[in-house]
Amino acid sequence: MSDQGSFYQRDRSWHPPAFTPQYKTSILRSPQYPLLSLENTISELTGPVFGHDKLGPLDNDLIRNFAKTGDAIGQRIIVYGRVLDENARPVPGALVEFWQANAGGRYRHKKETYLAPLDPNFGGCGRVITDEEGRYWIRTIKPGAYPWPNGVNDWRPAHIHFSVFGHAFAQRLISQLYFEGDPMIWQCPIVSTIPDKQAIERLIAALDRENTLPMDALAYKFDIVLRGRRSTMFENRMEGN
Amino acid sequence: MVQKLDRLKETPSQTAGPYVHIGATPNWVEITGVWNEDLGLVLVAPETKGERIIVKGRIFDGSGTPLKDALVEIWQADAQGLYNSPQEKRGKADPHFTGWGRQPTDGTTGEYKFETIKPGRVPYKESRLMAPHITFWIVARGINIGLHTRMYFGDEEKANGECPVLARIEHKVRVPTLIASRSEENGMPTYTFDIHLQGEKETVFFDI
Numbered sequence: 001m002s003d004q005g006s007f008y009q010r011d012r013s014w015h016p017p018a019f020t021p022q023y024k025t026s027i028l029r030s031p032q033y034p035l036l037s038l039e040n041t042i043s044e045l046t047g048p049v050f051g052h053d054k055l056g057p058l059d060n061d062l063i064r065n066f067a068k069t070g071d072a073i074g075q076r077i078i079v080y081g082r083v084l085d086e087n088a089r090p091v092p093g094a095l096v097e098f099w100q101a102n103a104g105g106r107y108r109h110k111k112e113t114y115l116a117p118l119d120p121n122f123g124g125c126g127r128v129i130t131d132e133e134g135r136y137w138i139r140t141i142k143p144g145a146y147p148w149p150n151g152v153n154d155w156r157p158a159h160i161h162f163s164v165f166g167h168a169f170a171q172r173l174i175s176q177l178y179f180e181g182d183p184m185i186w187q188c189p190i191v192s193t194i195p196d197k198q199a200i201e202r203l204i205a206a207l208d209r210e211n212t213l214p215m216d217a218l219a220y221k222f223d224i225v226l227r228g229r230r231s232t233m234f235e236n237r238m239e240g241n
Numbered sequence: 242m243v244q245k246l247d248r249l250k251e252t253p254s255q256t257a258g259p260y261v262h263i264g265a266t267p268n269w270v271e272i273t274g275v276w277n278e279d280l281g282l283v284l285v286a287p288e289t290k291g292e293r294i295i296v297k298g299r300i301f302d303g304s305g306t307p308l309k310d311a312l313v314e315i316w317q318a319d320a321q322g323l324y325n326s327p328q329e330k331r332g333k334a335d336p337h338f339t340g341w342g343r344q345p346t347d348g349t350t351g352e353y354k355f356e357t358i359k360p361g362r363v364p365y366k367e368s369r370l371m372a373p374h375i376t377f378w379i380v381a382r383g384i385n386i387g388l389h390t391r392m393y394f395g396d397e398e399k400a401n402g403e404c405p406v407l408a409r410i411e412h413k414v415r416v417p418t419l420i421a422s423r424s425e426e427n428g429m430p431t432y433t434f435d436i437h438l439q440g441e442k443e444t445v446f447f448d449i
């Protein structure tokens with residue numbers, strides 16, 4: 001098989017470090033010892049797969065999948081893109097899960113205390129499995145910005161959280177999607193845990209006017225990149241890449 | 242200019258935040274009617290082969306307080322040491338065992354709990370065997386990138402002593418942070434695996 005090589009090591013200087021004092025919760029939740037670097041074993045090169053039978057028809061439509069009396073309130077958007085690996089190859093069959101606040105910046109969660117109201121027609125979760133070319137899309141509403149207890153006046157920029165399962169447990173990833181043109185991105189203590197501006201820009205979805213649904217929803221393009229595998233030498237041929 | 246490698250950079254990680262359960266276990270936070278059931282709650286079926294066990298524990302921060310907003314995922318081999326994954330080329334895993342589980346830590350006690358089976362041994366390089374283990378992945382508010390670790394079994398002293406991965410840990414005093422103690426609770430073999438994010442007992446985390 002072409003996918004048996006181990007993964008490129010994670011570039012830990014590209015990801016946020018564990019200890020980021022401007023994001024206060026990280027202070028007591030960041031390991032202090034160095035991580036133990038390991039070559040991938042079969043325990044990390046394998047991973048669960050999720051079949052389409054697990055998903056319902058509205059799972060990727062956050063405007064409708066919790067609706068009781070009508071569509072969720074807010075700016076209607078499509079988020080679409082591809083899941084690729086570091087070798088720029090599509091990752092088909094990837095499960096991508098999304099969660100977000102409503103248009104007022106309020107989450108539907110028992111521990112959430114923000115005063116903005118719940119939307120009775122918005123649950124805030126969605127999921128999708130990528131097709132043969134690694135493509136996915138969801139329909140949702142643009143989430144609102146919200147304040148959070150860190151500094152006395154810290155606000156999160158509008159964002160959608162997402163979680164990705166590729167083909168191996170080593171590829172497991174959770175991150176957040178931001179929106180092009182939002183000035184609040186550059187004031188956020190969580191965004192700034194990522195040291196490199198170019199890396200942050202990789203989390204900003206591009207407004208795509210060509211792919212809007214006319215008279216329905218704006219479109220944002222957002223590609224996700226998972227770790228890629230090394231080539232393996234098989235009977236003196238390079239396999240994999 | 243030399244030729245370009247045309248390689249992409251991985252999407253950078255961000256914290257899962259305090260509301261990861263909305264996306265991962267929506268029914269658990271009372272968002273019902275969207276998914277039939279939360280993924281990863283059930284690993285075993287009546288037909289699953291192997292010894293039934295409970296794996297439970299808590300995740301402590303640097304002040305010794307258990308995390309009440311974390312999400313724990315596990316990944317493990319079946320009783321024969323085979324993974325239920327298309328990437329598994331050594332044989333066909335038990336079709337009645339998924340090998341993957343997902344649980345939130347309890348909102349009051351901070352405890353996580355899985356009902357699973359004891360995995361078989363799986364090979365390292367050059368067909369040496371690793372000791373039976375369960376791979377853990379932990380995300381939560383305040384954790385900027387998901388933490389990988391492993392749980393080993395306290396009653397597998399011989400296999401643990403031979404495990405090439407445990408042997409890689411330079412500071413031997415830290416090896417016990419990966420080993421769960423076995424007890425009997427309500428007639429079920431129960432392994433307690435507490436995870437410490439910081440401090441003297443900081444768990445060994447992996448860069449895999």
Ligand SMILES: [Fe+3]
Pocket residue numbers: 101156159161258
């Ligand atoms: Fe959020």
